[in-house]
Amino acid sequence: MSRLTRADLERLDAGDPLAPFRDRFALPEGVVYLDGNSLGAMPKGVPERVHAMLTREWGEHLIGGWLKDGWMAKPLELGDRLAPLVGAGPGEVAVVDTTSINLFKLLSAALAMRPGRRVILSNAENFPTDLYMAQGLIAQLGGRHALRVVPEDEVARAIDDDTAVVMLTETNFKTGAVFDMADVTAAAHAAGALTLWDLAHSAGAFPVDLNGCRADFAVGCSYKYLNAGPGGPAWLFVAARHQEVAHQPLTGWLGHASPFDFALEYRPAEGIRRQVCSSPGVLGLVALEAALDVTLDADMTAVRRKSVALGDLFIALVEQECGDAGARLISPREAGLSPPWRRGSQVSFAHPDGYAIVQALIARGVVGDFRDPDVMRFGFAPLYQRYTDVWDAVAAMRAVLDSGEHRAERYRVRASVT
Amino acid sequence: MSRLTRADLERLDAGDPLAPFRDRFALPEGVVYLDGNSLGAMPKGVPERVHAMLTREWGEHLIGGWLKDGWMAKPLELGDRLAPLVGAGPGEVAVVDTTSINLFKLLSAALAMRPGRRVILSNAENFPTDLYMAQGLIAQLGGRHALRVVPEDEVARAIDDDTAVVMLTETNFKTGAVFDMADVTAAAHAAGALTLWDLAHSAGAFPVDLNGCRADFAVGCSYKYLNAGPGGPAWLFVAARHQEVAHQPLTGWLGHASPFDFALEYRPAEGIRRQVCSSPGVLGLVALEAALDVTLDADMTAVRRKSVALGDLFIALVEQECGDAGARLISPREAGLSPPWRRGSQVSFAHPDGYAIVQALIARGVVGDFRDPDVMRFGFAPLYQRYTDVWDAVAAMRAVLDSGEHRAERYRVRASVT
Numbered sequence: 001m002s003r004l005t006r007a008d009l010e011r012l013d014a015g016d017p018l019a020p021f022r023d024r025f026a027l028p029e030g031v032v033y034l035d036g037n038s039l040g041a042m043p044k045g046v047p048e049r050v051h052a053m054l055t056r057e058w059g060e061h062l063i064g065g066w067l068k069d070g071w072m073a074k075p076l077e078l079g080d081r082l083a084p085l086v087g088a089g090p091g092e093v094a095v096v097d098t099t100s101i102n103l104f105k106l107l108s109a110a111l112a113m114r115p116g117r118r119v120i121l122s123n124a125e126n127f128p129t130d131l132y133m134a135q136g137l138i139a140q141l142g143g144r145h146a147l148r149v150v151p152e153d154e155v156a157r158a159i160d161d162d163t164a165v166v167m168l169t170e171t172n173f174k175t176g177a178v179f180d181m182a183d184v185t186a187a188a189h190a191a192g193a194l195t196l197w198d199l200a201h202s203a204g205a206f207p208v209d210l211n212g213c214r215a216d217f218a219v220g221c222s223y224k225y226l227n228a229g230p231g232g233p234a235w236l237f238v239a240a241r242h243q244e245v246a247h248q249p250l251t252g253w254l255g256h257a258s259p260f261d262f263a264l265e266y267r268p269a270e271g272i273r274r275q276v277c278s279s280p281g282v283l284g285l286v287a288l289e290a291a292l293d294v295t296l297d298a299d300m301t302a303v304r305r306k307s308v309a310l311g312d313l314f315i316a317l318v319e320q321e322c323g324d325a326g327a328r329l330i331s332p333r334e335a336g337l338s339p340p341w342r343r344g345s346q347v348s349f350a351h352p353d354g355y356a357i358v359q360a361l362i363a364r365g366v367v368g369d370f371r372d373p374d375v376m377r378f379g380f381a382p383l384y385q386r387y388t389d390v391w392d393a394v395a396a397m398r399a400v401l402d403s404g405e406h407r408a409e410r411y412r413v414r415a416s417v418t
Numbered sequence: 419m420s421r422l423t424r425a426d427l428e429r430l431d432a433g434d435p436l437a438p439f440r441d442r443f444a445l446p447e448g449v450v451y452l453d454g455n456s457l458g459a460m461p462k463g464v465p466e467r468v469h470a471m472l473t474r475e476w477g478e479h480l481i482g483g484w485l486k487d488g489w490m491a492k493p494l495e496l497g498d499r500l501a502p503l504v505g506a507g508p509g510e511v512a513v514v515d516t517t518s519i520n521l522f523k524l525l526s527a528a529l530a531m532r533p534g535r536r537v538i539l540s541n542a543e544n545f546p547t548d549l550y551m552a553q554g555l556i557a558q559l560g561g562r563h564a565l566r567v568v569p570e571d572e573v574a575r576a577i578d579d580d581t582a583v584v585m586l587t588e589t590n591f592k593t594g595a596v597f598d599m600a601d602v603t604a605a606a607h608a609a610g611a612l613t614l615w616d617l618a619h620s621a622g623a624f625p626v627d628l629n630g631c632r633a634d635f636a637v638g639c640s641y642k643y644l645n646a647g648p649g650g651p652a653w654l655f656v657a658a659r660h661q662e663v664a665h666q667p668l669t670g671w672l673g674h675a676s677p678f679d680f681a682l683e684y685r686p687a688e689g690i691r692r693q694v695c696s697s698p699g700v701l702g703l704v705a706l707e708a709a710l711d712v713t714l715d716a717d718m719t720a721v722r723r724k725s726v727a728l729g730d731l732f733i734a735l736v737e738q739e740c741g742d743a744g745a746r747l748i749s750p751r752e753a754g755l756s757p758p759w760r761r762g763s764q765v766s767f768a769h770p771d772g773y774a775i776v777q778a779l780i781a782r783g784v785v786g787d788f789r790d791p792d793v794m795r796f797g798f799a800p801l802y803q804r805y806t807d808v809w810d811a812v813a814a815m816r817a818v819l820d821s822g823e824h825r826a827e828r829y830r831v832r833a834s835v836t
Contacts, residue, residue, distance in 0.1 A: 026477040039481045047472040050701070054465040058647055059444040062785060063457045071648055098696035100670035101519060108558060124682065129671035129696070132684035136669030140526060140558070149682065223697070229476055230489055231699035251554030252518035253547035262790060264542065264567065266550035278516035278547070279641070281649035283468070283701040367480065372680060 004317060004391075012387035018306055021383040024294050025227075032389045032396070034368045037173075037201060037346045037379030040227030040291075049290035050283060058282075065282075074285040075276050079235060081292050082226075085300065086199060086218065087209035088237050094272045095222070095235045095285065097250075099200060102219040102236040103133045105248035105275060107167065109238075110194045110217060111137075111145060112247055114164035117193070118145050121159060122167045123152040130169060130198055152177065156187045163193040165217075170208070171201035171344035174371050176331040178202070180340035182213040189214065200224060203235075205345035206307060207300045210237055217242070225345065225381065226295060228288035236275055243271050252277030298383060306382035307345040308335040310390055314347050314378060317394040325401045327351045330375065346379040356406035357397065363405075366396040422735060422809075430805035436724055439801040442712050443645075450807045450814070452786045455591075455619060455764045455797030458645030458709075467708035468701060476700075483700075492703045493694050497653060499710050500644075503718065504617060504636065505627035506655050512690045513640070513653045513703065515668075517618060520637040520654040521551045523666035523693060525585065527656075528612045528635060529555075529563060530665055532582035535611070536563050539577060540585045541570040548587060548616055570595065574605045581611040583635075588626070589619035589762035592789050594749040596620070598758040600631040607632065618642060621653075623763035624725060625718045628655055635660070643763065643799065644713060646706035654693055661689050670695030716801060724800035725763045726753040728808055732765050732796060735812040743819045745769045748793065764797040774829035775818055784814040 013019060026042045027033060033041055057069040066072045079093035086093070096102065107120065120134045131147065138145045150158045152172065159166060166188045171178050185195045197218040202208050204225030210218055218237035222228035238246050247268065253259045255274040257267045268274035312335065318327055327349040335343040351357060351374060358370040368378040378393065400406050431437060444460045445451060451459055475487040484490045497511035504511070514520065525538065538552045544567075552565045568576045570590065577584060584606045589596050603613045615636040620626050622643030628636055636655035640646035656664050665686065671677045673692040675685045686692035730753065736745055745767040753761040769775060769792060776788040786796040796811065818824050 026473070028478050028480070031480070033480055035481045039476075039484075041480060042472065042477045047469055047477075050472065051465055051469060054460065054468065054647070055444070058457075059460045059465075060446050062446070062449070062451055062459060063453045063787065064785075065648060066457075097519070098515070098670070098699075100696045101515070101668060104668055127671075128674070128680045128682065131682060132669045132671055132674065135684045136667040139665075139669075140667035142560075221697075229472070229701060230483060231697045231701075231703075233699065234696075247557075249554040249558035250519060250522055251550045251557075252516070253545075253550055256546070256550065260790075262546045264546065264549060266553045278518045278652075279639075279649045281516075281651065281699055281702050283647060283649075283705055284699050285649075287701055367482075369481065372678075 004313070004320060006388065006391045009313070009387040009391045012309070016306065016387065017302055018298065018382055021294065021298060022386065025384040027384060030365050032366045032393050034366065034378040034380065034393060036381035037224055037377065038369055039230055040224055040381065041384050042229065043227050043291045043294045045290040045293055046229065046287050049286050053282065053286040071280065071282045074282065075280050076273060078285060078288060078292065079272065081296065082235055085208065085295065086203050086220070086237065087211050089211060089240060091271050092240055093235055093237050094275050095233050095288065096276050096280065097234055099198065099219050099221045099234040100129050100133050101250070102234050103130055103196070103198065104137055105250055106196050106217040106219060106236060106238070106246070107134060107137050107165065109246040109248045110165035110196060111141070113245055114194060117162050117164035119163045120145060120147045120165055120167055121155065121163050122147065122149050123155050124149045125152050125172050125174065126169050127173045127198070127200065130167060134167060152179070156184055159187050159191045159193055161191055163188070163191060165194045165196050167196045169198040169200060171205070173201055174375050174377070175348050176344040176346040178341040178344050181215060183340065185213045185215055201344050201346070204295055206304045206341055209339065211239070215239065222288050222291070226288065227291040228284070232288055233281060233284040238272055238275060248275060250277045254278060294383065303382045305337065307380050308337055310380040310382065310385060310387065311335055311343060311345070311347045313387065313390045314394065317390060318349060318397065321394050321398045322401055345381070346377055348375050348377045350374045351376060353406055356411035357400055359411045360400040360406035361396055364396045364400065366393045422731070422738060424806060424809045427731070427805040427809045430727070434724065434805065435720055436716065436800055439712065439716060440804065443802040445802060448783050450784045450811050452784065452796040452798065452811060454799035455642055455795065456787055457648055458642055458799065459802050460647065461645055461709045461712045463708040463711055464647065464705050467704050471700065471704040489698065489700045492700065493698050494691060496703060496706060496710065497690065499714065500653055503626065503713065504621050504638070504655060505629050507629060507658060509689050510658055511653055511655050512693050513651050513706065514694050514698065515652055517616065517637050517639045517652040518547050518551050519668070520652050521548055521614070521616065522555055523668055524614050524635040524637060524654060524656070524664070525552060525555050525583065527664040527666045528583035528614055529559070531663055532612060535580050535582035537581045538563060538565045538583055538585055539573065539581050540565065540567050541573050542567045543570050543590050543592065544587050545591045545616070545618065548585060552585060570597070574602055577605050577609045577611055579609055581606070581609055583612045583614050585614045587616040587618060589623070591619055592793050592795070593766050594762040594764040596759040596762050599633060600758065603631045603633055619762050619764070622713055624722045624759055627757065629657070633657065640706050640709070644706065645709040646702070650706055651699060651702040656690055656693060666693060668695045672696060712801065721800045723755065725798050726755055728798040728800065728803060728805065729753055729761060729763070729765045731805065731808045732812065735808060736767060736815065739812050739816045740819055763799070764795055766793050766795045768792045769794060771824055774824035775815065777829045778818040778824035779814055782814045782818065784811045
């Protein structure tokens with residue numbers, strides 16, 4: 001590849017079909033935000049929608065809002081809206097609770113569906129909360145089960161006839177490496193096991209095809225690539241074929257077949273609604289609603305195309321501009337423009353001074369994040385990033401390394417979040 | 419009592435020390451809102467606080483908000499602010515998840531703390547979701563435990579040496595009758611059992627004294643008398659003396675001793691933080707924050723005094739004005755101005771045409787609600803109700819009964835919510 005210049009990237013921005021989306025997000029002046037993989041930027045429609053819900057719905061209709069403003073219906077309604085983004089059908093997704101809690105529900109259901117099998121199989125690189133939830137469930141069930149954790153490239157081979165469920169985060173939160181969902185799911189099914197996919201770093205980042213891959217269960221959050229705000233509501237997917245046998249233990253009244261009968265005995269609702277537990281948090285739901293309005297206007301194929309281009313350019317530029325500085329690519333170099341995806345929508349480099357470099361970049365307005373032990377993570381959100389942002393981020397990295405400002409005393413003590 | 423007139427109630431409003439609070443709530447013109455026991459009215463500070471969080475925190479600080487704006491600390495910080503309202507100490511309350519899910523956590527912890535005992539004891543009048551959550555947990559644990567449900571006046575006598583935990587909603591959602599928390603807790607402890615109190619209809623409604631009663635565990639919501647909005651975040655209480663042994667199964671990363679170490683093994687945090695599971699929903703939390711600003715400005719003794727007066731007046735007026743219409747008081751007549759409380763902050767009448775009367779009242783702008791089979795529920799929220807509201811509500815009831823408008827065809831099919 002010939003040497004890239006900023007003018008090359010300006011040309012890409014000029015021809016970017018997704019460029020108009022940037023204006024639908026609130027982005028602080030002078031910031032290059034490459035941390036949408038942790039917390040997405042705010043769609044401008046969110047404050048407006050939330051304010052309307054507060055003042056025109058709650059403020060005016062009070063209790064009447066549950067029906068009049070459709071609050072009660074939102075968990076399934078938003079599930080149906082979100083479904084196409086993950087390759088699910090109508091009635092297969094509900095927006096409820098948190099990612100961890102949804103994982104607990106569906107792990108419970110999966111273990112109960114495979115009563116003779118003992119193992120939850122996962123990988124050592126999984127986001128720790130997923131492993132912790134499995135550990136909590138296993139302890140609660142009296143230790144009859146075991147969590148088996150293997151390196152990610154050994155997962156498919158490790159599935160055997162004692163595996164009840166394969167629980168994986170599709171996209172590795174540190175490296176951005178993506179499991180081959182179709183392949184792993186087929187291997188699990190061949191061995192009689194179920195699959196539970198955590199799509200935290202996948203939904204909204206690239207096209208996901210749960211039903212095309214014959215996935216059984218999935219969970220995900222809304223605050224990364226779906227831009228619903230900090231701690232926004234999570235969602236879960238149960239394949240239609242499993243819905244009548246997927247019994248989860250958090251059997252709250254809104255998952256009851258007739259919640260308003262106030263019967264003494266729980267009787268699960270049909271379909272996905274039995275996965276709902278409690279009165280939904282309406283504020284978070286309407287924020288997600290406004291955020292989805294933006295994402296659903298975008299063509300996910302175009303999003304993927306730009307995501308790959310941004311990531312590829314970032315890799316090329318870091319190697320071109322900072323190649324001598326010891327940054328080592330730990331993300332897959334090939335992203336994949338068609339499935340199987342290899343790299344999600346982030347690029348990570350390892351560097352011995354990774355923490356300090358990330359802090360120095362933030363001080364310059366280039367926001368990525370750091371993960372132990374030495375990982376600098378940069379997320380690409382094609383709806384609000386420009387190609388020139390990539391140039392400016394790498395230029396800032398070059399400036400940090402040239403000046404040595406990352407060696408400042410204030411970057412010696414670590415503080416990090418999500 | 420001599421016959422009451424509206425002028426009597428106007429005098430009470432004029433001398434009401436809590437009267438200025440009404441102006442801090444958004445209330446639609448011409449509505450008498452007596453359903454704050456289902457969904458509290460909106461404090462005017464909420465939209466402002468939520469908008470600031472969206473535009474000035476998320477919109478400007480992006481990922482930085484987790485530390486810069488203290489989002490991460492809110493579950494425990496708001497727990498500490500809420501604690502005095504329920505008689506808890508610092509570090510004993512966390513604002514997390516939903517009431518039902520918190521109940522599941524603490525029921526699990528309680529059963530594990532009483533390994534030789536089989537029974538969760540509750541009452542038939544409990545809000546069904548509490549019973550359902552117990553049923554879900556018991557099924558998950560393999561049926562070694564049992565949920566025993568007795569009439570509320572038999573609970574204390576039913577506690578025996580097989581009772582692991584007594585799980586009660588302190589205030590009956592239909593009748594407003596309140597358990598004697600000190601008495602039941604003492605009976606439970608005498609038998610070696612634990613107590614788990616659902617304070618959905620108690621917190622913010624009257625002074626609760628968890629530690630004074632030696633309660634073990636409690637849960638509650640924020641959307642009734644705490645006015646945090648539809649589906650607002652729930653909270654839980656674990657008495658300090660139990661915190662190191664109360665192991666709950668929803669072991670998410672934010673309950674880990676060192677969440678940002680990303681260790682593979684879960685290790686519970688010290689204290690109440692191990693009850694936290696997932697990234698908190700910040701929108702709901704800041705709404706609660708603004709709502710608490712109002713409640714915490716009020717003297718709960720004055721709130722209780724006015725609540726009792728409103729309820730007593732409502733009973734007297736319904737009996738004076740509608741005494742011939744067949745409405746039968748099902749709430750305790752004596753409320754209690756000091757513990758033990760007998761009646762919460764609602765008054766319920768049974769009437770064969772209860773559903774239709776409530777609908778006709780709503781059409782006249784008097785909002786109460788209906789519960790099967792024949793219960794008309796009216797909640798009193800002393801921070802935003804006037805004494806004259808009580809008069810106007812009863813006058814509307816008299817007018818409905820006189821005109822027979824509740825016999826209209828449109829009130830024959832029931833629809834009801836929360």
